[in-house]
Amino acid sequence: MIKDEYIEEAKDSVTIVTLFKDLYPDSKLQKCGSRYRCRCVFHADTNPSLYLEPVTNLAHCFGCNKTFDVIGLVRERMNFSFPQAVEYLLKTYGRVGDLQDIYEKVSDEDTKTEKIKESQLAVMQFVQEFYTKEYASDSIYAKTCRDYAEKRLDNPDGRWDSERVLTFGFGYAPASGHALVDWACRKGLKLDMLVDVGVASYYVDSKGRKRYCDLFKDRLTIPQRNRWGQVIAYTARRLSDIDSCEAKYMNSKCSDGNLIYKKDRTIFGIDVAGRYARQEKVLFLMEGAPDVIGLYTLGVYNAVASNGGSWSPYQLEKLKLFTDKICFVPDSDVEMVEVDGAEVRRGESFVFRSAAIALSLGFKITVKEIPGKQGVKNDVDSYFKTRELWLNTEEEDF
Numbered sequence: 001m002i003k004d005e006y007i008e009e010a011k012d013s014v015t016i017v018t019l020f021k022d023l024y025p026d027s028k029l030q031k032c033g034s035r036y037r038c039r040c041v042f043h044a045d046t047n048p049s050l051y052l053e054p055v056t057n058l059a060h061c062f063g064c065n066k067t068f069d070v071i072g073l074v075r076e077r078m079n080f081s082f083p084q085a086v087e088y089l090l091k092t093y094g095r096v097g098d099l100q101d102i103y104e105k106v107s108d109e110d111t112k113t114e115k116i117k118e119s120q121l122a123v124m125q126f127v128q129e130f131y132t133k134e135y136a137s138d139s140i141y142a143k144t145c146r147d148y149a150e151k152r153l154d155n156p157d158g159r160w161d162s163e164r165v166l167t168f169g170f171g172y173a174p175a176s177g178h179a180l181v182d183w184a185c186r187k188g189l190k191l192d193m194l195v196d197v198g199v200a201s202y203y204v205d206s207k208g209r210k211r212y213c214d215l216f217k218d219r220l221t222i223p224q225r226n227r228w229g230q231v232i233a234y235t236a237r238r239l240s241d242i243d244s245c246e247a248k249y250m251n252s253k254c255s256d257g258n259l260i261y262k263k264d265r266t267i268f269g270i271d272v273a274g275r276y277a278r279q280e281k282v283l284f285l286m287e288g289a290p291d292v293i294g295l296y297t298l299g300v301y302n303a304v305a306s307n308g309g310s311w312s313p314y315q316l317e318k319l320k321l322f323t324d325k326i327c328f329v330p331d332s333d334v335e336m337v338e339v340d341g342a343e344v345r346r347g348e349s350f351v352f353r354s355a356a357i358a359l360s361l362g363f364k365i366t367v368k369e370i371p372g373k374q375g376v377k378n379d380v381d382s383y384f385k386t387r388e389l390w391l392n393t394e395e396e397d398f
Contacts, residue, residue, distance in 0.1 A: 002102050002103055003101075003102055008227070010086040011057075011089075011228060014070055015070075017036055019070050019073055030048060034054065035051050035053050035054070042066050045063055049063035055296070057070060057229075057275070067229075069229035072085075121231075124231045126184070126187060126189060127197070130183050135172040135221075139174075141218065144239060159290075160294065167296075168293060168296075170220060170223075172220060173214060180194070180216075181212045184200075191210075195255075198261060200212055215252070215253060218238070219236035221236050222234060222293070226260070227274060228271065232261045235249055249288070263307045263308070266307055267319070269289070273302045273304045276302035277319075281323055282323055283322065284303040284326075285305070285328050287306075287309045287379070288305050289305050290381045291303070291381045292304060292305050293381070294381035295384065298384060303329075310353045316361055317361060320362070325363065325365075326363050328354070329367075329370075330350045331350070332370040332371070332377065332383070351367060370393070
């Protein structure tokens, strides 16, 4: 198994645009805003539907719904395994001269675990394909989802810049409660695998048979990715009252069988923010995924979020790989909660609960506070509408 630091080196060794030009020299790239596009090289494409995103360092085709980072692109082009692709990038673009030390010894049990992880990641690729196809479909429900998510000239009330929505790979989970399960059956996927990766559940009927159903119903799906850009889970936003008994936001389920996603080990946005944190020497810590997406729209890419506000020691230790300075950006909340015998706003508790751990790990800590009005709640996504406002809001030492 390749050591993480060498995978990091391979991932950051070249931009997706440069790599694509080298691997597909006959393809003609066109500049399109901050992105590049061309006819897809993975399927018969008549119109440019493959987009290269320098910010996220990803390539995505809206025709065949394939998404690749630099490692995935090499694997697809060269028919390489993951280790072979990493070695290729290190040899071709990296600063690592001697590759003899890139592998670490693993036990037979570790090898078995890695194979299960690979299988689960492959299942998540299928799931992501399903959600993105549903998002782009002609159904009235998918249109409602797009209108909620995308701010366009014909839809100024959308929540996020449409280009960023497409970059992130937003999807739609249909309201039926079994659309994903039915699709997986047609694809020949094992339904227990959907349960293991946290996007489906089941119950046992009176005859002792398993009955499977989708976890997300009528929700906008926001993919959560690991450091290598692979989808490992979802944050899903409720769009109607179908799931009114459930929270506005739901995350994929964690279970003993889920080897690719643990809530207290996942960092939303780390696949992009890690690279920018090294350049900017700071990471901004948000309460939720929508806040990170909102900052991307402003050109702030070194932002991450935990799943639920508080940060675990494991997550903070991972952040230390990229920088030793973090800045908490809490919501300005109305609700008060008790922390160590004192009443503080809920957003402030997000800082207090994590700062002690961060200090013990040697982080330099600052806080960027949203000015609050009595009785009014503001979060990062709704308050910071311009880059100027973000830059002019001061950071204070913790």
